Amino acid sequence: MRSYILRRILQFLAIIFVANSLVFIVPRLVPGDPIVEYLNNQQLLSPNPKFDEWVEEYKVKFGVNEPLWQQYVNFWAGVVQGDFGYSIVAFPETVWHRITFALPWTVGLVSVSTLLAFLVGGTLGALLGWPDSPQIFQSLVPVLMVIGGIPFWLFSFAVIWIFAVELQLLPPSGGIDMLEVLMAGSTPKAYVLSVIQHAILPVSVFILFGIGAWGLSMRANLIMTLGEDYIMFAHAKGLPESRIFLRYGVRNALLPVITALALAVGSIISGSTIMESTFSYPGIGGVIAGAINARDYFVISGAAFFMIFSSALAMLAVDLLYPLIDPRVRYK
Numbered sequence: 001m002r003s004y005i006l007r008r009i010l011q012f013l014a015i016i017f018v019a020n021s022l023v024f025i026v027p028r029l030v031p032g033d034p035i036v037e038y039l040n041n042q043q044l045l046s047p048n049p050k051f052d053e054w055v056e057e058y059k060v061k062f063g064v065n066e067p068l069w070q071q072y073v074n075f076w077a078g079v080v081q082g083d084f085g086y087s088i089v090a091f092p093e094t095v096w097h098r099i100t101f102a103l104p105w106t107v108g109l110v111s112v113s114t115l116l117a118f119l120v121g122g123t124l125g126a127l128l129g130w131p132d133s134p135q136i137f138q139s140l141v142p143v144l145m146v147i148g149g150i151p152f153w154l155f156s157f158a159v160i161w162i163f164a165v166e167l168q169l170l171p172p173s174g175g176i177d178m179l180e181v182l183m184a185g186s187t188p189k190a191y192v193l194s195v196i197q198h199a200i201l202p203v204s205v206f207i208l209f210g211i212g213a214w215g216l217s218m219r220a221n222l223i224m225t226l227g228e229d230y231i232m233f234a235h236a237k238g239l240p241e242s243r244i245f246l247r248y249g250v251r252n253a254l255l256p257v258i259t260a261l262a263l264a265v266g267s268i269i270s271g272s273t274i275m276e277s278t279f280s281y282p283g284i285g286g287v288i289a290g291a292i293n294a295r296d297y298f299v300i301s302g303a304a305f306f307m308i309f310s311s312a313l314a315m316l317a318v319d320l321l322y323p324l325i326d327p328r329v330r331y332k
Helices: 002-029 034-045 051-062 068-083 093-127 141-149 152-164 178-183 188-225 229-236 241-266 271-278 284-294 297-325
Strands: none
Touching: 002 068, 002 297, 034 051, 093 188, 093 241, 093 271, 093 284, 093 297, 141 188, 152 188, 152 271, 178 188, 178 241, 188 241, 229 241, 271 284, 284 297
16 A cells, blocks of 8 residues: 555655646747847837846846756746746746636636536436436436537627626626726725626536536446446335435546546646637636737646646546445455
C-alpha cells in the first residue's frame, strides 16, 4: 500500500512538472515579442522618445533579457515561493493578484453548476435506466441526446439572444453591474442580487449542457448493472422494487459516475474557460483567455499552474480514495 501511494504521489509531481514545463515553453516558441507589442500600443497613447531604452528597461524588469534556461529556473523558483511575477499588459499588477481576484468567481460559478448538473442529471438518468419508471421519462432520452450534442458556444449564444436580447430579462454578460449596485445604495443585498442575476444565464447553460452528459452516463451504467447476478437474486428474494432500485441498482451504478464527478470537481478551474469567455465572466477562464490573446507569458503560466494542479490533485484523490468507495478494488 505504501509503494502504491508513493507511486501515485510521484506520478502527481511528474504531471505537474511536465505540464507546467510545456506551458512555459510553448508560448515562447510563438514568433514576436509581447513586450514590444504592448509598448508599441502604449507608444500610440503616450509617445516616448526613448522607446528602445524603454523596451530594454521592461525586459530587465520581467527578466526576459536572460537566456531561456535561466528564465525557466526563475519560473520554478518563483513557483516554490508562490511568486508568479507581474502581468506584462497590466504592470505593475502581480499575477497572483489577478488570479486570486478571479478564482472565487470561477469556483463559485462552476462548483454550483457542476453539483446541480450532477444531481439533476444523475437522478434523471437513474429514472431513465430503470425499466419500471414512468413512461414519460423514457421519452426524455432523445431530448438529452440533443442537448448533449449541441455545441456549447452555440447553445450559449442562443440563450443570450433569447433571454438577454429579445426578452431582456437577464444581463447578457459580466459578473456584476457596479452602477446598479451604487444606485441601490451599495448595500450587501444589492451586491448579492446583482451577482445572482449575472450568474443565472451561465449557470443555467452549464446545468442544461451537463444534464445530458450526466443523465446518459448514469442511464448506461444502471442498464449494465441491471444484468448483474445480484439484481436477479434480489428479485428472486422478493425484495421491494424501491429497495432494489436504490440499494442494488443506483448504488452500484453511481461508482463510475462518482469518479467522473471527482475529476469534474478537480477540473472546476480549467473547465470554465469557454463559458467565461462567452459570457465575459470575471473568472480564471477569462483571465487566461485574455492572457493568451495578449501573449502575457506570466499570467498564462500562473493561471495554467492552478488549472494543472487542481486537475492532477483530483486524479490523485480518485486513485487513493476509489478503493474505499468500491470494496471490490484493492491497492494491489
